[in-house]
Amino acid sequence: MSSSPDVPRYTVPSLTPAEGAQTAAILQERLHSLNDLHLTLKHVHWNVVGPHFIAVHEMLDPQVDAVRLMVDEIAERIATLGVAPVGTPGALVAARTWDDYALGRASTIEHLGALDEVYEGVIAAHRRAAADTEVLDVVTNDLLIGHLRQLEQFHWFVRAHLESTGGALSTAGASTELGAARDALDGQ
């Protein structure tokens, strides 16, 4: 048996401890990502101003609640695999590969443009994690796919505000939150 702290003493039946550790490591990244996402969604909930304030303000709270539940499921799956989930802010900031959300007080349309970019990144990474667990652990794969169903619906809620009647997205060419916020404002 390995003495590495990363390999659990036990894991779920039919996985080796090394496979449990590998699955937990994939999940730990998703735990940081979705912890960041629900905090960011609350930040936006507090900082939107202007026309459509109440619609966007109130649209976001069910998303915060749903993402919090996803975080809990991920953390408890990590523990089930025999590994300790890490949910502290310092560990999140040290591990993350992305910057803090770029906007403070701003109009609803600018925040929605930036959120389009946020969801784009989170969902792409969640899909990669789902693909990486497809063979490794089907139960974790199923968990992540369940999250994706909801996350992609929330992304659509955001994008529906940025879409023309012809179906084009105002943020289509953007690659940063500030760029997407500008494009969304210009596209009004």
Ligand SMILES: [Fe+2]
């Ligand atoms: Fe609130």
